[in-house]
Amino acid sequence: MELSIRFRREMDKGLCRDTNPTAAVKMLPTFVRSTPDGTEQGEFLTLDLGGSNFRVLLVKVVGNGKQKVEIENQIYAIPEHLMRGCGAKLFDHIADCLSDFLEKMGIKDKKLPLGFTFSFPCQQTKLDESVLMSWTKGFKSSGVEGKDVVNLLRKSIKKRGDFDIDIVAVINDTVGTMMTCGYDDQHCEIGLIVGTGTNACYMEQMRNLEVLDGDEGRMCVNTEWGAFGDDGALEDLRTDIDREIDAGSLNTGKQLKGITEVITQQHKVWTKLMLLFGPFPRFSRRLHKMVRRLVPDCDVRFLQSQDGSGKGAAMVTAVAYRLAAQHAERQGILDTLRLSREQLLEVKKRMSEEMVRGLSKQNREQASVKMLPTYVRSTPDGTEHGDFLALDLGGSSFRVLLVRMQSGKGHNVDMHHKIYSIPQETMQGTGEQLFSHIVYCIADFLEYMGMRGASLPLGFTFSFPCHQSKLDQGILLKWTKGFKASGCEGQDVVTLLKEAVCRKREFDLNFVAVVNDTVGTMMTCGYEDPNCEVGLIVGTGTNACYMEEMHNIELVEGDDGRMCVNMEWGAFGDNGELDDFCTQFDHTVDDCSNYPGKQRYEKMISGMYLGEIVRNVLIDFTAKGLLFRGKLSEQLKTRGIFETKFLSQIERDRLAMRQVRSILQHLGLTSSTCDDSVVVKEVCLVVARRAAQLCGAGLAAVVDKIRQNRNLNQLSITVGVDGTLYKTHPHFSRIMQETLQDLAPQCQVTFHKSEDGSGKGAALITAVACRVKSEGHH
Numbered sequence: 130m131e132l133s134i135r136f137r138r139e140m141d142k143g144l145c146r147d148t149n150p151t152a153a154v155k156m157l158p159t160f161v162r163s164t165p166d167g168t169e170q171g172e173f174l175t176l177d178l179g180g181s182n183f184r185v186l187l188v189k190v191v192g193n194g195k196q197k198v199e200i201e202n203q204i205y206a207i208p209e210h211l212m213r214g215c216g217a218k219l220f221d222h223i224a225d226c227l228s229d230f231l232e233k234m235g236i237k238d239k240k241l242p243l244g245f246t247f248s249f250p251c252q253q254t255k256l257d258e259s260v261l262m263s264w265t266k267g268f269k270s271s272g273v274e275g276k277d278v279v280n281l282l283r284k285s286i287k288k289r290g291d292f293d294i295d296i297v298a299v300i301n302d303t304v305g306t307m308m309t310c311g312y313d314d315q316h317c318e319i320g321l322i323v324g325t326g327t328n329a330c331y332m333e334q335m336r337n338l339e340v341l342d343g344d345e346g347r348m349c350v351n352t353e354w355g356a357f358g359d360d361g362a363l364e365d366l367r368t369d370i371d372r373e374i375d376a377g378s379l380n381t382g383k384q385l386k387g388i389t390e391v392i393t394q395q396h397k398v399w400t401k402l403m404l405l406f407g408p409f410p411r412f413s414r415r416l417h418k419m420v421r422r423l424v425p426d427c428d429v430r431f432l433q434s435q436d437g438s439g440k441g442a443a444m445v446t447a448v449a450y451r452l453a454a455q456h457a458e459r460q461g462i463l464d465t466l467r468l469s470r471e472q473l474l475e476v477k478k479r480m481s482e483e484m485v486r487g488l489s490k491q492n493r494e495q496a497s498v499k500m501l502p503t504y505v506r507s508t509p510d511g512t513e514h515g516d517f518l519a520l521d522l523g524g525s526s527f528r529v530l531l532v533r534m535q536s537g538k539g540h541n542v543d544m545h546h547k548i549y550s551i552p553q554e555t556m557q558g559t560g561e562q563l564f565s566h567i568v569y570c571i572a573d574f575l576e577y578m579g580m581r582g583a584s585l586p587l588g589f590t591f592s593f594p595c596h597q598s599k600l601d602q603g604i605l606l607k608w609t610k611g612f613k614a615s616g617c618e619g620q621d622v623v624t625l626l627k628e629a630v631c632r633k634r635e636f637d638l639n640f641v642a643v644v645n646d647t648v649g650t651m652m653t654c655g656y657e658d659p660n661c662e663v664g665l666i667v668g669t670g671t672n673a674c675y676m677e678e679m680h681n682i683e684l685v686e687g688d689d690g691r692m693c694v695n696m697e698w699g700a701f702g703d704n705g706e707l708d709d710f711c712t713q714f715d716h717t718v719d720d721c722s723n724y725p726g727k728q729r730y731e732k733m734i735s736g737m738y739l740g741e742i743v744r745n746v747l748i749d750f751t752a753k754g755l756l757f758r759g760k761l762s763e764q765l766k767t768r769g770i771f772e773t774k775f776l777s778q779i780e781r782d783r784l785a786m787r788q789v790r791s792i793l794q795h796l797g798l799t800s801s802t803c804d805d806s807v808v809v810k811e812v813c814l815v816v817a818r819r820a821a822q823l824c825g826a827g828l829a830a831v832v833d834k835i836r837q838n839r840n841l842n843q844l845s846i847t848v849g850v851d852g853t854l855y856k857t858h859p860h861f862s863r864i865m866q867e868t869l870q871d872l873a874p875q876c877q878v879t880f881h882k883s884e885d886g887s888g889k890g891a892a893l894i895t896a897v898a899c900r901v902k903s904e905g906h907h
Contacts, residue, residue, distance in 0.1 A: 133423055135362055140352065146339035153359040154352055158341050159304050160256040161349040161445055162452065163804050164311035164318060164332065166758050168192045169447035174241050174294060177438045179248030179302065180266055181207050185230040188443035200440060203230050216273035216281065224285035231292050242297045242450050244442035246305055247278055256449055259299040297446045301351050303328040305441020306434040312444055314432055329354050346807045455755045459808065462749065465712040466815050472710060473826045477872050479706045480830035490683040497703040498696055502685045503648050503674065504600035505693040505894055506901065508655035508662065512536045513896035518585045521887040523592030524610055526550045529574040532892035544889060547574050560616040564629035572635045584637035586899050588891030590644045591622055600898055603643035642895045645695045647672040649890020650883040654849030656893055658881055661847040663831060667824060668852025671735045673698050675831050678838050698827060702729030714745040721768065734820045736854040740771030746812050756808050757801055764797030777857045779813045821861045825868025832876040845877040851886050
């Protein structure tokens with residue numbers, strides 16, 4: 130156990146950037162990022178150089194569920210004078226032998242990928258770049274140490290000029306050992322060699338590999354553990370015999386012998402070890418027993434590996450080839466979801482055109498962005514005071530609030546509320562029943578607040594499509610969200626509410642303002658920041674409003690002052706304005722939605738749909754064999770499983786891949802690998818990025834219109850924002866703001882998170898209206 134702890138300490142030392150230079154156990158990155166998944170296929174060449182003989186192999190890998198490997202190989206000798214002579218000649222000889230082999234196999238005209246097992250101490254910088262640190266095993270070729278061996282081999286092949294190969298990977302035989310077994314058993318994540326020498330490698334989390342950048346996914350680490358003890362860490366265990374043997378060896382004081390640590394490091398229950406054993410059956414038995422005693426919570430199985438330096442190198446190459454091909458194919462698909470600056474400017478331009486069209490009297494019928502007047506003519510000035518009720522109705526439950534405002538310093542707002550539910554039969558009964566129920570609940574609330582019989586102004590957040598021709602009137606155009614109460618469509622909801630109040634005769638509403646939650650969002654922020662003249666919601670849905678000049682609003686009489694316009698911008702694109710930017714995934718999501726062809730912009734931005742876009746991309750990847758090993762789970766076929774909160778969780782920066790994996794497991798994707806998690810994270814990133822950019826482009830159109838309205842060279846303005854996506858997603862707000870700044874450089878925009886636009890905001894709108902009314906009376 131003590132030895133195990135010491136070795137673990139050495140591993141950590143080797144992984145850490147600061148202590149690595151002095152660490153005995155070097156923990157070298159191999160740039161091998163994945164073990165085989167069984168879908169690898171094709172023909173691969175392998176060059177195995179590690180002694181006075183070397184081998185050339187042709188390895189045929191058959192994937193698609195059959196998993197067969199066929200190997201042809203030939204051994205070539207390296208003459209003594211080349212081992213000690215000039216390095217260029219050594220590599221020329223290797224190229225000659227390669228040519229001979231290809232000739233014999235009749236494959237000289239094919240450009241095959243090649244894996245190079247080079248069993249000497251190397252510093253690897255890429256999968257296909259490896260610098261020889263020092264020759265061992267009797268080699269002394271000049272001009273090779275300190276050079277990239279792949280480059281030397283490429284030069285020799287080029288000089289011959291009669292064949293071409295694609296050198297994909299340089300590997301170490303220990304890694305090859307792990308990879309060979311990994312093809313037959315996908316739990317294999319450790320390689321071990323105990324032969325003439327000894328070494329081990331294992332799959333490490335990238336975030337623990339400090340010597341390299343990036344913390345996504347995993348990479349195989351070559352521990353070079355033979356050197357454990359070179360700094361004296363094993364002194365107390367060494368006997369005279371050990372010292373005698375060391376004194377007589379070639380490298381005195383180097384390469385003393387450490388195993389359980391590699392396994393413990395993994396903290397994984399399913400970990401397997403591959404072994405190349407000589408004729409020592411007792412050795413392996415004892416090894417197994419000791420490992421099980423020291424790490425009882427790991428189920429370690431040992432699998433004997435065949436030909437790690439030959440077949441293993443081909444496997445590394447095959448995996449690298451598969452990863453590169455799959456990466457390219459995935460990027461091609463994701464590119465359709467990436468928007469250029471030109472495209473975003475085009476979105477801004479089209480949004481601006483739609484806004485103008487929506488404001489004009491004769492063209493507004495054709496406009497996708499409806500630009501509804503809200504009859505809210507000013508933002509709060511801080512003098513608002515008094516008691517106001519607010520009613521927030523937009524779903525199967527609704528809130529009644531009492532908002533008490535004291536004018537003067539500090540903007541004191543005191544709020545009380547209660548939540549009431551609406552029974553299913555009331556939602557689908559008559560309008561009279563529905564409004565009587567609502568009034569009954571308001572009366573209950575007033576009783577609860579000890580204000581029975583009061584007469585108060587009320588702000589009514591009514592989140593259904595309405596037509597307003599004044600602030601205290603809202604004609605319901607059509608019910609949505611499961612409401613079906615009869616006798617309401619085409620009626621003024623304020624009249625329906627007031628009639629129900631008259632029937633009840635317990636309290637009075639002296640004024641009712643009909644409010645949209647986006648406008649409420651702007652007002653809530655406007656109470657604290659008078660510069661706030663835009664409201665934005667990015668949550669389940671998306672919408673925006675802003676203060677427009679009265680003379681631009683052709684639907685409303687009068688040219689003085691301003692009025693807030695509810696854009697209803699989610700419908701942007703319903704006339705095809707976004708068709709050039711839509712992908713196959715957007716079309717699928719739209720076709721499967723409740724209202725196909727409607728709210729196209731919203732479907733590319735808001736939380737309710739982003740998860741669906743991601744899910745459809747994942748399905749496409751899986752169908753093409755680029756994810757989840759091509760296996761589609763039932764869960765992934767289920768609409769709506771990818772909630773917005775998952776997107777936000779998956780993209781948290783410091784989130785370890787294992788947490789992404791647990792989200793995937795929750796979605797029933799139990800066999801997902803670490804590589805899968807990296808892909809899923811990237812898809813989420815791309816889809817959310819596009820959403821934030823599209824939203825920023827729309828907002829750029831809005832603030833630039835305000836700037837032009839006011840003939841300003843520079844506009845400074847605040848946007849009040851609400852919505853779960855904006856508030857919980859780790860990158861959405863940043864990307865949206867960067868896009869906005871880029872596309873509307875003449876506007877200085879501050880964002881202010883809003884609280885409770887539909888409650889507090891509704892009361893504020895009512896308060897402002899009452900203030901303006903009383904000022905008019907004076």
